[in-house]
Amino acid sequence: MAGRKSPARKAPELRKCEPCNGTGETPRTVRVGRKQRVVGQQSGICLACFGTGEATD
Numbered sequence: 284m285a286g287r288k289s290p291a292r293k294a295p296e297l298r299k300c301e302p303c304n305g306t307g308e309t310p311r312t313v314r315v316g317r318k319q320r321v322v323g324q325q326s327g328i329c330l331a332c333f334g335t336g337e338a339t340d
């Protein structure tokens with residue numbers, strides 16, 4: 284019987300990306316034309332985390 288192994292490593296802290304709240308996607312408003320008429324919303328990849336949902340620095 285070997286002694287109990289204690290986990291030596293702590294799990295790395297994952298910080299949620301703020302702009303997308305950890306989802307990796309951000310809703311963006313779609314506008315068209317010169318008047319920038321709003322035609323709807325589309326989810327797009329978050330440019331802050333590139334879709335991973337994790338904050339990087």
Ligand SMILES: [Zn+2]
Nearest residue numbers: 300303329332
């Ligand atoms: Zn993000």
